[in-house]
Amino acid sequence: MQDLDNLAKILLEKGKIATPKALRIIKEKNLLDKVLKLNEDLINEKVLERIFEKKIEIRREKERVLGEEYEVKLKIKNAEVKHVERKPSDFISYFNSRYFLIQQMLIKRVNPISISNIKKTRNDEISLIGMVYDVRTTASGNKIIELEDPTGKISCMITKNSENDLIREADNILKDGVIGIRGIFKNNYVFITELIRPNIPITKELNKLDVPISAVFISDIHVGSIDFLEHLFKKFVSWINSKEAEDVKYIFVAGDLVDGIGIYLTQDRDLTIKSGEKQYKYLVNLLREIPDNIKIVVQPGNHDIIGNLEPQNTLKETPLNNLPNIIFGTNPCWVSLDKLKILMYHGYSYDDLIRELPSIRHEGYRNPCLPMIEVLKRRHLAPIYGSSLAIPEQRDQLVIEEPPDIFHSGHLHTVGITNYKNILVINSGTFQARTKYQEMLGHIPHPGIFVKINLQTMDSKLINLN
Ligand SMILES: [Fe+2]
Structure with a gap:
């Protein structure tokens, strides 16, 4: 030979x-x-x-041992995305569903009464669960929070003389969030003494797989953009084919696979490939080099050509469907690997959260896990209604109904990993160079850095391709 x-x-x-x-x-x-x-x-x-005239099978350069040896059951739970005309009543059922789902998480800890019963109770001390209808600061520095439940609405107050922790919490209350409170009812106001968020229970266990396989987490490839760093993405693909990645069985891609078209005015000037179909085809050719036994779970982001109403549908209708190893997820979606549950959400709502929450306003882009922790605390992926253009489905599918083991997002183009109450929180960076827009905002992205997790130990590793 x-x-x-x-x-x-x-x-x-x-x-x-x-x-x-x-x-x-x-x-x-x-x-x-x-x-x-x-x-x-x-x-x-x-x-x-x-x-x-036939597809030629390519034998891998090296034997993949670990990734092929261990079988793990992968299941994906996608959001239901229906495109029907919306009626005003849809919004009522949507908000009711959000309220009831989060109320269930709070009910044991809060022991609430309904708002309509507050005036009837003889107790001065009351607890209730409400959705924030409005929040504002008075001229004298007190915070007024209007809460509503299906029985009515009530004004609550956190006075400027409250404890510092409570005042800090009050600054981070968002409209449409569901919270529990304890307080004293006096003069038609509930004076809040404690604020209770649904949050992740402290009893949440750290789950791991029983077998030594790893997963890689990436996002925001932006194929088609003049700033797409093709050489870094090719390096990523070579890395996947290297000895260092022999235990990698899954690649998770949290949206913005391509740059899209018409996402913003004048985007045309920033594109090297000016057709959505061609952008996906280009990506398919790059992904072809990834061995078929590695499954690639992809979900859309706001740049993908699927419309940006959340939940977003899968990318099944794109040329990605030509690859044998792609698993299509909605945004958001839940992936389970045996007992390990992974929540994937692109992260479009994070821009608004960073802007609205004083506690993360300065660090939110540099440390992309911060807005992710905020949504876990609130048990809702897009707590500010309107920030993520949510579709008012019968059931609010952006509620985080159960705590995941891994929470993976992108969108902010910076890399971060942290453990929050036994949830591995990952934001996976980008393969796009700093855009003019990011330069204008002063954001510094982390291109070519991605995250590898050993799913048996949950140890994480940042791989820098630069
Ligand atoms: Fe992006």
């Missing part, structure tokens, strides 16, 4: 140049004689496939 250098030399003598991958195929399938008879001078995988 010819070695690769020799093969390349023989081909070159006949005026033909073969790509490294094509060379390997020619060697493995013993195709030299046939290739020498071809008219083409440049021999690549596609030429071989076309000429021989």
Whole structure:
């Protein structure tokens, strides 16, 4: 059998140049004689496939041992996305569903009475669960919070003389959030003494897999943008094919796979590929180099061509469907690997959260886990209604009904990993260079850095391709 250098030399003598991958195929399938008879001078995988009219299987350069050896059951739970005309009553059932789902999380800890019963109770001390209808600061510095439940509405107050912790919490109350409070009812106001968020229970266990496999978390590839760093993405694909990644069985991609078209005015100027279909095709060619036994779970982000109403539908209708190893998720979606539950959400709501919450306003972009922790505390992926253009479904599918084991987002283009109450919180960076828009806002992205998690130990590793 010819070695690769020799093969390349023989081909070159006949005026033909073969790509490294094509060379390997020619060697493995013993195709030299046939290739020498071809008219083409440049021999690549596609030429071989076309000429021989069947997909040529490529043997991996190395034996994948770990990733192939262990079987893990993967299930995906996608959001239901229906496109029907909305009526005003849809919004009522949507907010009622949000209220009841979060009320269930709070009820044991709060022991509430309904708002309509507050005036009837003889107790001065009361507890209630309400959705924030309005929150404002008075001229004298007190915070007024209007809370409502399905029975009515009531004004609550956190006075400026309250304890510092309570005042800090009050500054971070958002409209449409569901919270529990304890307080004293006097003069038609509830004077709040304690504020209770649904949060993640302290009893949440740290789950792990029983087998030594790893997953890689990426997002925000932005194929088609002038700032797409193709060389870094190719490095990523080579890394996936390297010894260091032999235990990697899954790649999770949390949205913005392509840059899209018409996402903002003048985007046309910032695109190298000006058709959505072609952007996905380009990505498909890059992803083809990833071995089929590695499953790639993809969900859309606000740049993907699927509309940005959340929940967003899957990318099944795109050319990604031509790849055998893609698993299509909605945004948001839940993936389970045996007992391990992974919540994927692109993160479109985080911009508004960072702007609205004083506690994360300065650090939110630099430390992308901060807005993610805020949504976990509130048990809702887009707590400010309107920030993520939520579809008013019968059931609010952006409520975090159960605590995940891994919470994966993107969108902010910076990398972060942290453990919050036994949830591994991951924001996975980008493959796009700093855009003019980010420069204007002073944001510094982290391109080419991604996260690898050993799912048996839950140890995390940042891989820097720069
Ligand atoms: Fe993005």
